[in-house]
Amino acid sequence: MPNTAAAPTAFWLAGREATGETTFDVTSPWDGRHVGTVSVPTEAQVEEAVAASVAVQDELAVTPAHVRAAALDHVVRGLVERTEEIAQLISAENGKPIKWARGEVGRAISVFRFAAEEARRFNGGEAQRLDTDAGGAGRLALTRRFPRGTVLGIAPFNFPLNLCAHKIAPAIAAGVPIILKPAPATPLSGLIIGELLAGTDLPAGSWSILPVPNDRMEALVQDERLPVISFTGSDTVGYAILDSVPRKHCTLELGGNGAAVVLPDWSSEQDLDWAAQRIATFSNYQGGQSCISVQRVIADASVYDRLVAKVVERVEAQVTGDPTDPETEVGPLVSEAAAQRVESWVNDAVERGATLLTGGKRDGASYAPTVLEDVPAGATLATEEVFGPVLTLKKVDGVDAAFAAVNDSKFGLQAGVFTHDARTAFRAHRALEVGGVVIGDVPSYRADQMPYGGVKQSGVGREGVRYAMDDYTYERVLVLTGLDL
Numbered sequence: 145m146p147n148t149a150a151a152p153t154a155f156w157l158a159g160r161e162a163t164g165e166t167t168f169d170v171t172s173p174w175d176g177r178h179v180g181t182v183s184v185p186t187e188a189q190v191e192e193a194v195a196a197s198v199a200v201q202d203e204l205a206v207t208p209a210h211v212r213a214a215a216l217d218h219v220v221r222g223l224v225e226r227t228e229e230i231a232q233l234i235s236a237e238n239g240k241p242i243k244w245a246r247g248e249v250g251r252a253i254s255v256f257r258f259a260a261e262e263a264r265r266f267n268g269g270e271a272q273r274l275d276t277d278a279g280g281a282g283r284l285a286l287t288r289r290f291p292r293g294t295v296l297g298i299a300p301f302n303f304p305l306n307l308c309a310h311k312i313a314p315a316i317a318a319g320v321p322i323i324l325k326p327a328p329a330t331p332l333s334g335l336i337i338g339e340l341l342a343g344t345d346l347p348a349g350s351w352s353i354l355p356v357p358n359d360r361m362e363a364l365v366q367d368e369r370l371p372v373i374s375f376t377g378s379d380t381v382g383y384a385i386l387d388s389v390p391r392k393h394c395t396l397e398l399g400g401n402g403a404a405v406v407l408p409d410w411s412s413e414q415d416l417d418w419a420a421q422r423i424a425t426f427s428n429y430q431g432g433q434s435c436i437s438v439q440r441v442i443a444d445a446s447v448y449d450r451l452v453a454k455v456v457e458r459v460e461a462q463v464t465g466d467p468t469d470p471e472t473e474v475g476p477l478v479s480e481a482a483a484q485r486v487e488s489w490v491n492d493a494v495e496r497g498a499t500l501l502t503g504g505k506r507d508g509a510s511y512a513p514t515v516l517e518d519v520p521a522g523a524t525l526a527t528e529e530v531f532g533p534v535l536t537l538k539k540v541d542g543v544d545a546a547f548a549a550v551n552d553s554k555f556g557l558q559a560g561v562f563t564h565d566a567r568t569a570f571r572a573h574r575a576l577e578v579g580g581v582v583i584g585d586v587p588s589y590r591a592d593q594m595p596y597g598g599v600k601q602s603g604v605g606r607e608g609v610r611y612a613m614d615d616y617t618y619e620r621v622l623v624l625t626g627l628d629l
Contacts, residue, residue, distance in 0.1 A: 152167045152180075152181040152182060152183040153180050153181065153182045153183065153331075153332060153335055154183055154335075155182070155183055155184075155185055155335065155338070155352075155353055155354055155355055156335065156338035156341075156342070156351070156352055156353040156354075157185065157189055157192060157193050157196075157352050157354070158192065158193055158196035158197070158348050158349040158351075158352055159341070159342060159346065159347075159348045159349065159350060159351060159352070160342070160348070161338075161342070162183075162185065162189060163183040164183050164184045164185045164186045164189060165184075165186055166183075166184045167181050167182060167183050167184060168181070168182055168184060168328070168357075169181050169182075170182060170237050170329070170330070170331065170332055172236050172237065172239060173238070173239035173476045173477065173478050173479055173480075173509045174239045174466065174467055174475060174476050174509070174510075177236075179233075179236045179237045179332065180237070180332050182331050182332065182335070182355050183355075184355060184356065184357065185354050185355070185356060187360075187363075189354075190354060190356060190360075190363075190364070193323055193352035193354060194294070194323065194364075194367060194369055194370065195369075196348065196349030196352070197294040197321035197322075197323055197349055197350075197351075197352065197369075197370075198293075198294060198321075198369050199349055200321055200347050200348065200349035200350055201291065201293065201294065201321055203347045204291075204319050204320070204321055204346070204347055204349075204350050205290065205291055205319045205320075206319075207319060207346070207347060209263050209264055209266070210264070211345055211346070212263045212316055212317060212319060212346070213260045213261075213263040213264050213317075214260075214344070214345070215316060215341065215344035215345065215346050216256050216257075216259045216260035216263060216313060216316055216317060217256075217257075217260045218340065218341075218343060218344050219256045219313075219337065219340045219341060219344075220253055220256045220257050220260065222339075222340035222343070223249060223252055223253045223256065223340070224253060226336070227246065227249045227250070227253075228246070230249050230305065230333065230336055231245040231246040231248070231249050232245070232468075233332055233333055233336070234248055234249070234304055234305055234330075234333050235467045235468060235475075237304065237329070237330045237331075237332050237333065238301060238302070238304055238329075238330050238333075238478065239431070239467050239475045239476040239477070239478060239509065240430055240431075240467060240475060241430075241467045241469075241472040241473060241474070241475045242467060242468055242469070242470055242472070243470055243472070243473070244429055244430055245467075248303055248305055248306050249305060251306045251309075251592055252305045252306045252308075252309040254592050254593070255306065255309040255310055255313050255592050255609060256309060256313050258313075258592065258593045258609040258610075259313035259314055259316065259317040259609050260317070262314075262317045262609050262610050262613060263316070263317035263318075266289070266317060266318060266610075266613060267288050267289050267318075267617075269286050269287065269288045270286070270287045270288075271284055271285070271286050272284070272285040272286075272287065273629055274623070275629055282625060282626050282627050282628070282629065283623055283624065283625050283627065284623070284624045284627050284629060285621050285622070285623050285624075286621070286622040286623075286624065287619050287620070287621045287622075288619070288620060288622070289318075289613075289614070289617040289618065289619055289620070290617055290618060290620050291318065291319060291320040291321075291616065291617055292320070292371050292372050292393055292616060292617060292618055293320075293321075293369070293370070293371040293372060294320070294321040294322065294323060294369060294370050294371070294372070295311070295315050295320055295321070295322040295323070295370070295372040295373070295374055295616055296322075296323050296325070296364055296365065296367075296370040296372065296373045296374070297311030297312065297315070297322055297323070297324040297325065297374045298311075298324075298325045298361065298373070298374070298375045298376065298377065299311055299324065299325065299326050299327055299334060299376060300327050300376050300377045301327035301329040301330040301433075301478050302430060302433040302434060302435075302478070303434075304326065304327060304330035304331075304332075304333035304334060305333040305334065305336070305337070306592075307376050308324060308326055308333065308334035308337055308353075309337065310376075310592070310607050310609075310612065311324055311374050311376075311612075312324055312337060312341075312351060313609060314609050314610075314612035314613045314616060315351070315612075315616055316341075316346065316350070316351070317609065317613055318613040318616050318617050320372075320616045320617065321349065321350050321351065322350075322351050322352075323351075323352045323353075323354060323364070323370065324337075324351070324352070324353045324354070325354055325355070325356055325361060325364065326353065326355055328355065328357055328358060329478055329479070330478075331355040334353055334355075335353055335355070337353065338351075338353045362388075365385055365388065365389060366388065366389065370392075371392055371393060372392065372393045372394075372395075372615070372616055373385060373389065373392055373393070373394045373395070374394075374395045374397075374605075374607075374612070374615070374616075375394065375395070375396050375397070376396075376397040376398075376607075377397075377398065378398065378399055378529075379398040379399050379529075379555075379601045379602070379603075382396040382397075382398045382603060383396070383398075383601075386604070393615065394604065394605070395597075395603075395604065395605030395606070395607070395612070395615045396603035396604050396605065397435070397596070397597055397598075397603050397605075397607055398435070398557075398598065398601065398602050398603040399435055399529035399531070399555060399557070399601070399602060400435045400436055400439075400529060400555045400556070400557030400558065400587075400598060400602050401439040401440055401527075401528070401529050401530070401553055401555050402435075402436050402437060402438050402439050402440065402557060402558055402559065402560070402586070402587035402588065403438075403439070403440040403441070403442055403549070403550045403553075403559045403560070403587065404419070404422075404423055404438045404440070404441050404442070404559075404560040404561075404562070404586050404587060405442045405443075405546045405547070405550060405559065405560065405561045405562065405563075405572075406419055406441065406442070406443040406444060406447055406451055406562045407444055407543060407546065407561065407562060407563045407565075407568065408444045408446045408447060408542075409563055409564050409565055409568075410447065410562040410563055410564065411446065411447050415562070416447065416450055416451050416454055417454060419451065419454075419562045420451060420454035420455045420457070420458050421458050422438075422585060422586045423438050423441055423455055423458075423535070423586060424455055424458035424459045424461070424462060424513075425458075425462075425473070426438050426586045426588035427439065427459070427513070427533065427534070427535040428459065428462050428473065428474045428513045428533040428535075429473065429474070429588075430475075431474060431475055431476060431477045431478075431510075431511070431532060431533050432486075432530065432531060432532045432533040432534060433477060433478065433482075433531050433532070434588065435529070435557055435602075436557055436558045436587050436588045436589075436590060437531075437588055438535060438560070438586050438587065438588060439529070439530055439534065439535065439536065440535075440536050440538065440549075440550075441455065441535060441536070441537045441538065442538050442540055442546050442549045442550060443537065443538070443539060443540070444539075444540060444541065444542065444546065445539050445540065445541050448537075448539045452501070452517070452537055455515060455535070455537070456501050456502050456515055459502055459503070459513045459514075459515050459535065460502050460513070462474050462513045464510065464512065464513065474513055474533055475510070476508070476509035476510040477509050477510070477511060477532060478509070479509055480508055480509040482509070482531070482532070483506050483508065483509045483510060483511045483532070484506070485532075486506075486511050486530060486531075486532035486533075486534060487506045487511060489523075489524050489525045489528075489530060489534075490503075490504055490514055490516070490525065490534060491504075492523055492524060492525070493516060493519045493520070493523040493524075493525040493526070493536075494516070496519075496520045496522065496523050497518065497520050498516045498517065498518055498519040498520065498523065498525070498536075499516060499517050499518050500514070500515075500516055501515040501516060501517060501537075502514065502515050503515060503533075503534075511532055511533055511534075512533070513533045513535075514533060514534045514535065515534075515535045515536075515537065516534070516535070516536050516537070517536065517537040517538070517539075519536045519538075527553070527554065529555065543568060543571070547571075547572065547575050547576060550576050550577075550578070551575075551576065551577045553600075554600055554601040555598065555600060555601050555602045556577045556578045556579065556598050556599040556600040556601070556602045557578060557579055557580070557587070557597075557598035557602040557603075558578055558579060558580040558581070558582060558587035558588075558589075558590075558598070559572070559576050559578045559580075559581055559582070559587050560581075560582045560583075560585050560586040560587040560588070560589075561576075561581060561582070561583050561584075562584060562585075563583065563584070564584075569581075569583045577599055577600060578598065578599065578602075579595075579596070579597045579598040579599055579602065579606070580594075580595075580596065592608065592609070593608055593609060593610070594608050595607075595608045595611045596608050596611075597611075
């Protein structure tokens, strides 16, 4: 259950519980109730965490794989045992409907399980004969990966457990120290990971979880002892980080305005029913606060009218309200300010000539599932990531026009293409300027073991456990000489 005890929730400094001199409160965006009070580390404690991470780098790098894997397995067991408790906590601090919160815990379990598996097989080495040239006679190259140095992981509010897991688990698997900064709005879920890691045999200093406020993030970003930054959040903040530290290795998982394309061959009633349900669900799940939620539907003229009617019907059927109700599908946004921003973008689009088909109403931090069509190109809603339960519809003629519409965006995270044609699927994979193409479904599908990330303003680098491990490490070659190969 949510932490409502008088004592503030501690943070995790070099693997141990600690408290600072100040605190902040975490409240529910649904009803404003107090969820918990979190202790804030002092500047001296942050310095201690950074220094400890540097001091432990060599020790952690040579910590046996079975020890690191056992630590990750320990977290898996803890998450499994405490699934309902943690799901309730996510729902309380984030406003996420409990059905989606339970799903998030399940995904985090998978992330730590994948990381345990990767820890056991990572860095086995790749041998390469060099005697393919005469000058390489008797020589063999052995390539292995080694840590770049301590990772600074910066996590967002929308998946307060799973996106913390995507920072921490790959670091432990690769033998890399990490300092995690959870989102100020939702720190409690990430701190749970610290409780579980504290019961492992990882060297002290391997990890810290520090809920520092955003106005103190810059000092950590600039610290030369933290050569790797893994950031998930807005494109504005992400590229400001990248521009400020051009010599650091940065992975940026940023925003998107995910497009779902419905092509002429996806035309049966069953096809359109499936597409409409998936679009309605994943334009609104978690209040639309997902980088790969469906924001744009681009449909061929031959199926457009039938699809629109089905989408509107299913959007209006979405169950909204109390996130603790198991039937609720759409809860509040993270704050009333976030809902007010969404409201202003929708109102602006309508004033510019867009047609509101359903929704468009705000109640505090909640915004009704909303569908618009004919949104003008100049509207903010047409170009930016709405990060709310809002869907826009566009009619096009043919595959060329559909794919051009997808690419007409500064973002490029993922796209969904509803088609049965294998050639069109491969064409989409080649032509669409995104990090991932999902055929026969919405762009909102993500498996936590697959490479995940975008192009253009959607970021650089890839997450997914093995791919993050590669980002946290670099290749070093060993040349052996005088061998009989």
